[in-house]
Amino acid sequence: MTLEQLRVFVAVARALHMTRAAAQLHMTQSAVSASVAALEASCGVALFHRVGRRIELTEAGRAFVPEADAVLARAAAAETVLADLSGLRRGRLALQASQTIANYWLGPLLNRFHQLYPDIALSVVIGNTTQVAAAVREGTADLGFVEGEVEEPLLARTAVPGDRLVLVTAAGHPFAARRALTPADLFELPFVLREPGSGTRQVFEDALRASGLDPAGLKVVLELPSNEAVISAVAAGAGATVISDLVAAAGLATGTLRQLPLGFPARRFYALRHADRYHSRAAQALTALMQAPEAARAAPAAPTSRPRPRARR
Structure with missing residues (x-):
């Protein structure tokens, strides 16, 4: 065997x-x-x-x-463990990230990490917040990156600045001309939202509850499994959505989307790791880079790999 x-x-x-x-x-x-x-x-x-x-x-x-x-x-x-003994000269990191983070935030971070540690292999799987937390808990991912709140005793969290949610519709939507909105006005709108388990949807629903409103009263006409599908449906006139400003930026810039005047607080992103599992030097290095990207960007690169002697037969 x-x-x-x-x-x-x-x-x-x-x-x-x-x-x-x-x-x-x-x-x-x-x-x-x-x-x-x-x-x-x-x-x-x-x-x-x-x-x-x-x-x-x-x-x-x-x-x-x-x-x-x-x-x-x-x-x-x-x-x-053996890779750690090589001093970040080799190894691998299995990562899992929610859609917003993977598609709009994680790429530059991983590029800087690769420049510093070119011999560390990186793999990334995309899922929603619930799926990412499960992967870290079960050990199939060394680190997870989410925007939703995760309360699990087995998972340690590291917070970093994230994004801000925005309320958007198609540019020609009747609400697009409004100059003021209240949270109660949201219940007049049809909504296109991410699926349950999405961090974006969780934060939106938590914000409604904080205002004393029940998210179950929203008119959800479509639930879609990706940010891009949500934005496409909204731009076509299917309804409104609340989504990351990172996701909405392109549509707002081209004029296909219109941001409505209802603010949401900034939210933080979180790196997750299993509290009881070995935290490799590669994972520690990526976490440090995430917390202080500007300092890490200027840090000296890790030593390059030396040629390994061929084993004698």
């Missing part, structure tokens, strides 16, 4: 499809099938049922998935 066989097994168990798992692993389908067969032969038990063209986990396979996950997690943790 090898770590590679475990990685292949977990990928197939998640996808329940050899070809899809092979694509995710950047392997051929025959290589994936051979790896699964070798693992089954080494442990002397069938892990999958072959039902026509479909595959299903056997009882043994279902029981083995969390054990394989645990072994892979321990191996990744050991690799992280």
Whole structure:
């Protein structure tokens, strides 16, 4: 049994499809099938049922998935510790970020990090605030970045300046000409909002509750899973939305959107990490860069990697 066989097994168990798992692993389908067969032969038990063209986990396979996950997690943790011993000359960071942060805020930060530490590999997955918190809690992400409030005892938060929510409609909307609005006026508008679990929606609804208003009374005509879809629907006249000023900036600049005169407080973004898991030097460096970007930008770069001697055979 090898770590590679475990990685292949977990990928197939998640996808329940050899070809899809092979694509995710950047392997051929025959290589994936051979790896699964070798693992089954080494442990002397069938892990999958072959039902026509479909595959299903056997009882043994279902029981083995969390054990394989645990072994892979321990191996990744050991690799992280060894990478730290190299002094940020190698390693990797798995990140997950909410849409607003990933698409409009995180890119410049990661570019500066890469300039300082070019040998640290970065991967980013995009989800909503709920999904990001779950990834950090479960250990599939080293750091998460969210704009919503996350209250979980297992997650440590680091706050940084974020953005501000704005109320916008299409430029030709009847409300676009209004010079004043109150929070109660929002209940006259049809709304296009992000899905439940989105940090943007959470902050908007919390602001309504702080004004003594129930968000359940809003006329929500569309719930959409991305900022871009929300802005597109609003610009087409579907209704109003409350969204990050970073997201609305392009539409406001071109005149397709109009900002209505109702202010929202500035909000902070948060970096999440698991309070009980090892916090690698790479994760610490990225957190420090996030908290003091101007100082980190001027910091000297990490030492470059030295050529490694070839192992003797």
